[in-house]
Amino acid sequence: MNEVLTAPLVVEFPFTRSLGPVQSAFLTGLREGTVLGARGTDGRILVPPTEYDPVTAEEIRDLVEVASTGTVTTWSWNATPRRGQPLQHPFAWVLVRLDGADTALLHALDAPGGPESVSTGMRVRIRWAEHRGGAITDIACFEPAGDEEGPAEPAPHTGTFADPVTGIVAEARLDYTYTPGRAQTRYLNALAEHRTLGERCPRCRKVYVPPRGACPTCGVATDEQVEVGPAGTVTTFCVVNIKAKNLDIDVPYVYGHIALDGAGLALHGRIAGIPYDQVRMGLRVEPVWTEGGRYPDHYRPTGEPDADYETYKELL
Amino acid sequence: MSTTATHRTARGSGKEPVAVVGVGQTKHVSARRDVSMAGLVREAAGRALRDAELTWADIDAVVIGKAPDFFEGVMMPELYLADALGAVGKPMLRVHTAGSVGGSTALVAANLVAARVHRTVLTVAFEKQSESNAMWGLSLPVPFQQPLLAGAGGFFAPHVRAYMRRTSAPEHIGALVAYKDRRNALKNPYAHLHEEDITLEKVRSSPMLWDPIRYSETCPSSDGACAMVLSDREGAARAPRPPAWVHGGAMRSEPTLFAGKDAVSPRAGSDCAADVYRQAGITDPRREIDAVEMYVPFSWYEPMWLENLGFAAEGEGWRLTESGATGLDGDLPVNPSGGVLSTNPIGASGMLRFAEAALQVRGLAGEHQVPGARRALGHAYGGGSQFFAMWLVGAEPPVS
Numbered sequence: 281m282n283e284v285l286t287a288p289l290v291v292e293f294p295f296t297r298s299l300g301p302v303q304s305a306f307l308t309g310l311r312e313g314t315v316l317g318a319r320g321t322d323g324r325i326l327v328p329p330t331e332y333d334p335v336t337a338e339e340i341r342d343l344v345e346v347a348s349t350g351t352v353t354t355w356s357w358n359a360t361p362r363r364g365q366p367l368q369h370p371f372a373w374v375l376v377r378l379d380g381a382d383t384a385l386l387h388a389l390d391a392p393g394g395p396e397s398v399s400t401g402m403r404v405r406i407r408w409a410e411h412r413g414g415a416i417t418d419i420a421c422f423e424p425a426g427d428e429e430g431p432a433e434p435a436p437h438t439g440t441f442a443d444p445v446t447g448i449v450a451e452a453r454l455d456y457t458y459t460p461g462r463a464q465t466r467y468l469n470a471l472a473e474h475r476t477l478g479e480r481c482p483r484c485r486k487v488y489v490p491p492r493g494a495c496p497t498c499g500v501a502t503d504e505q506v507e508v509g510p511a512g513t514v515t516t517f518c519v520v521n522i523k524a525k526n527l528d529i530d531v532p533y534v535y536g537h538i539a540l541d542g543a544g545l546a547l548h549g550r551i552a553g554i555p556y557d558q559v560r561m562g563l564r565v566e567p568v569w570t571e572g573g574r575y576p577d578h579y580r581p582t583g584e585p586d587a588d589y590e591t592y593k594e595l596l
Numbered sequence: 597m598s599t600t601a602t603h604r605t606a607r608g609s610g611k612e613p614v615a616v617v618g619v620g621q622t623k624h625v626s627a628r629r630d631v632s633m634a635g636l637v638r639e640a641a642g643r644a645l646r647d648a649e650l651t652w653a654d655i656d657a658v659v660i661g662k663a664p665d666f667f668e669g670v671m672m673p674e675l676y677l678a679d680a681l682g683a684v685g686k687p688m689l690r691v692h693t694a695g696s697v698g699g700s701t702a703l704v705a706a707n708l709v710a711a712r713v714h715r716t717v718l719t720v721a722f723e724k725q726s727e728s729n730a731m732w733g734l735s736l737p738v739p740f741q742q743p744l745l746a747g748a749g750g751f752f753a754p755h756v757r758a759y760m761r762r763t764s765a766p767e768h769i770g771a772l773v774a775y776k777d778r779r780n781a782l783k784n785p786y787a788h789l790h791e792e793d794i795t796l797e798k799v800r801s802s803p804m805l806w807d808p809i810r811y812s813e814t815c816p817s818s819d820g821a822c823a824m825v826l827s828d829r830e831g832a833a834r835a836p837r838p839p840a841w842v843h844g845g846a847m848r849s850e851p852t853l854f855a856g857k858d859a860v861s862p863r864a865g866s867d868c869a870a871d872v873y874r875q876a877g878i879t880d881p882r883r884e885i886d887a888v889e890m891y892v893p894f895s896w897y898e899p900m901w902l903e904n905l906g907f908a909a910e911g912e913g914w915r916l917t918e919s920g921a922t923g924l925d926g927d928l929p930v931n932p933s934g935g936v937l938s939t940n941p942i943g944a945s946g947m948l949r950f951a952e953a954a955l956q957v958r959g960l961a962g963e964h965q966v967p968g969a970r971r972a973l974g975h976a977y978g979g980g981s982q983f984f985a986m987w988l989v990g991a992e993p994p995v996s
Binding site: 285287288289291293295296297298299300301303330331332333334335336337339446447450452458460464468481486487488495496497515516517518519520522524527532533535536537544545548549550561574575589593594596 | 856
């Protein structure tokens with residue numbers, strides 16, 4: 281029983297991004313096989329372009345077209361590519377200064393010859409993706425090039441294209457291993473037996489449910505376990521009339537704060553087994569378990585008289 | 597000897613007085629698809645600089661705030677936005693205190709000036725709710741934990757019910773606040789919601805979402821940014837328009853949940869207000885403060901905060917609202933700008949409260965100006981009523 285629970289926690293979301301004028305031109309250009317840079321106030325060509333000058337902070341809108349060939353300014357070998365990276369076999373991360381640009385762009389270099397074939401100063405060119413839609417992945421990767429030189433002078437460009445890309449979707453994903461810790465593990469193991477186990481603070485004597493291993497007020501460990509409930513009092517609640525996206529509960533339903541008997545603070549749960557418009561503060565309730573549920577499915581009235589306001593007003 | 601050195605020697609110990617010399621904000625809307633996040637913060641910052649008649653070169657440091665990272669998936673805005681905010685080669689830091697962040701961010705910036713670390717600091721806060729997902733960010737499916745059974749409104753609605761029970765407040769108070777704030781917003785060209793045809797009846801008959809909170813008693817979802825330029829006494833002396841002087845500022849926090857937490861009137865909030873009043877020499881906030889910009893995302897939070905911030909005795913906040921005292925023509929106007937109920941770019945909402953308080957004492961609030969406002973309070977809260985940030989600004993410099 282001493283084993284602490286762990287579980288994977290994957291957080292992922294497709295964030296949208298409005299591009300603004302400069303990133304819009306840059307990504308639309310990639311879709312058209314054109315690499316655009318911006319001319320800074322000191323005359324340097326910035327690729328990828330920025331909206332604001334990194335030195336003077338002035339707004340910059342003077343766009344130019346640079347070559348699709350360039351020089352590696354530095355690199356790092358990636359022997360074990362991960363999910364979502366530009367290539368699924370070992371490759372080099374490279375900073376490439378495209379011909380005509382003064383700054384370098386980060387991307388992948390497909391180097392079948394292995395790390396020995398990559399060097400700072402080597403010449404590379406863009407390998408365009410087969411299907412392009414206006415994203416940095418329109419450049420599939422870089423590949424080694426011969427001595428071919430792009431035009432040294434960048435050509436002015438209006439940045440105007442038909443049907444410009446104005447926004448992108450940026451998929452974000454984070455992989456964690458989550459552990460609720462020792463106190464919560466004890467609590468969860470007890471819940472599996474339909475018992476609610478709180479922990480008492482040795483200093484203020486209040487009982488924490490769920491326990492967190494420490495009293496946040498006194499800052500001391502809570503190691504005395506105390507069984508609370510199973511019945512409790514509805515301290516306050518609201519009637520939910522709009523369906524939440526990720527919840528399969530028919531509206532209206534009652535979301536309540538329930539102070540289990542003996543607990544020093546209320547936990548939350550759904551109140552059912554009573555018409556929603558008859559739920560009230562002070563209602564006495566007990567948990568209802570369903571097969572396989574980690575938590576009570578809901579709380580229902582016990583039939584006892586309502587608790588007096590004075591008995592729970594400190595728990596609001 | 598340079599002026600700076602003379603100035604610093606002359607001051608010796610004690611805090612440098614801090615002045616708000618520039619304020620800027622965007623027109624808040626539901627979606628700003630025409631600008632990047634960099635373009636959005638730039639717009640507000642540029643307006644603050646123009647108000648102060650300063651350039652990027654005049655700024656010594658930048659302090660930025662935004663809502664929790666998961667809302668927009670931008671983890672280090674201080675890096676991504678450095679060039680847009682002219683911060684290259686300067687100190688730039690990010691502040692993070694959930695919904696109160698706009699207030700905390702301004703206070704961190706003010707403290708840098710008060711401590712004479714920097715002379716002129718740009719502070720910015722923003723949110724692009726259209727490109728984020730606050731609900732998702734707030735309800736990550738943490739393993740083993742019981743999912744929250746309600747949205748943000750559902751989280752706060754039980755506390756509103758507890759307030760009503762505790763104070764015997766009549767049911768119509770919430771609608772009065774929403775109607776007032778939405779009417780005030782009509783006088784603020786930057787406000788998101790401009791409901792020209794709003795009536796009290798419309799508020800009272802809007803759908804009940806999380807009983808006792810109705811649809812029209814909730815805040816909108818906005819894209820927007822706010823910026824301020826803070827400076828020292830010399831900066832204030834050079835400012836082309838009247839500055840707002842910081843007379844007090846404080847932050848307090850407490851856990852989301854603990855045994856003994858008062859979710860209706862959190863101690864962190866009342867302690868924070870008491871600290872600000874002590875610094876500012878305020879003994880009777882109701883009489884001595886001319887305008888209040890408080891963080892009211894759900895209408896009932898006006899009477900709740902009126903009590904928490906010491907403007908009304910416990911149980912009496914709703915009477916103040918009901919009496920009309922908090923209206924634009926009342927003796928304690930609350931949220932003359934229309935408040936969070938009319939505009940809510942979350943990360944910026946706290947700073948908007950602080951900035952609107954500053955505009956009031958500068959006499960630059962335009963149509964929603966409270967006549968003759970000399971002292972105003974800006975207030976922000978966040979998380980599960982657990983982070984608080986407030987400042988009190990005045991038309992006169994503080995007496996040191």
